[in-house]
Amino acid sequence: MRPLLSLVVALAAAPALAQAPAVPPGEHPVLREIVTAVSSERLKDIDTHLVGFGTRHTLSTTTSPTRDIGAARLWVKAQFEQISRDCAGCLEVITPSQVFTGARMPKAGAEVMDVVAIQKGSDPNRYLVMTAHLDSRVSDIMNSSSDAPGADDDGSGTSALIEAARVLSKYKFAATIVYSADSGEEQGLYGGKIIADYAKAHGWNVEANLNNDMIGSTHGSSSVIDNMDAHVFSEGIRDDLTPEQLNRLRYNGGLVDSPSRNVARYIAKLANAYIPNFHLEIMYRTDRFDRGGDHVMFNRNGYPAVRFTEVQENWQRQHQDVRRVDGVQYGDLLKFVDFGYVAKMTAANAIALASMAWAPAPPADVNIAGALTPDTTVSWQAVPNAAGYRIYWRATDAPQWQHSMYVGDVTRYVLKDRVISDWYFGVASVSKDGYESPVVFPGPAGTF
Ligand SMILES: [Zn+2]
Structure with missing residues (x-):
């Protein structure tokens, strides 16, 4: 017994062991539970309802109970309210709006309205905002009456938004999670501006905006079929640096380390670890080449923001009149959306939001x-x-x-x-x- 006892004493006295901090767990089974809770059937059901409104063009009517943007907004609002009833009132539903004029808007201006659900966290100062756009379009951007199914652009993102709210409403978080169905994206990122301005006006400390725009196409224009890869876009340099700060950055490095980019890295690491048969690739771009999305409006207000999007875009289906030419079907139809893929994208959003909302705030003054x-x-x-x-x-x-x-x-x-x-x-x-x-x-x- 003697040698063993002295070994124990020697171990207990070792200063290196006594000083090492206990490391918290790095594996979170509840995130796998959230991945599994996302339902591709429910996503398809939501998108089927959205397509059923005929068009969701921003300038379509708000008077019909069954067609156009007004009916679609009311339906999304009803979904959030139903989810809230099922979680003892855990969601507050608001409809912020602004009136806009612009190149793709009437001269007299028109009201654009978002439908927003807020899941309050225990910390009143922290916000995470998931967005997608409810509005749709056909070939002519001002055509507000022709059928514009927008099943992928952006019925897929809006379906993810509602499904993520349903899944995450079963949990309590430290940070507040906001789910915003934006309108006016196709007319000029107006819905993104509405919710980003609302956040600023109400002093929200937005730690991340996760924007979802076209997350359901797996059959690309180039004929590639791929249901495993996805992109997360983010700006590399903050929008609001002074020339002096930018000069130091150019000299010392850090041109690819904005908070938006580090949110993208965070999401990709989680998604690739927790979601089977899925690879989220970090894109070193704010958005696709010369194109935009609602997250840009968050960046403009100084908030970190990223965009999820499919890799296999199909331009015969995007922003097109529904028609058949020489045997080729054009238009953003429901049958072209891969809901198994949308489920993976939804899960990537949900676990990133949950993980960030359970984590403490990012450190300041680093x-x-x-x-x-x-x-x-x-x-x-x-x-x-x-x-x-x-x-x-x-x-x-x-x-x-x-x-x-x-x-x-x-x-x-x-x-x-x-x-x-x-x-x-x-x-x-x-x-x-x-x-x-x-x-x-x-x-x-x-x-x-
Ligand atoms: Zn879009």
């Missing part, structure tokens, strides 16, 4: 120091309800964070023998049950 020394010092402000923090680093040409270290409940940490010039660094806050915030890149460029 700084690094250590030039001309072998060590790098990372510092940040303490975050309410954080159990600890994880420091990340990666090679300067690596797209995703490569390495990390849990450093416990401190607000400053020295990474020994890790030279500041050789890596990009960031820090995430961690809850006691292991939910992490997105990684925050140091300085104004990375600030949420």
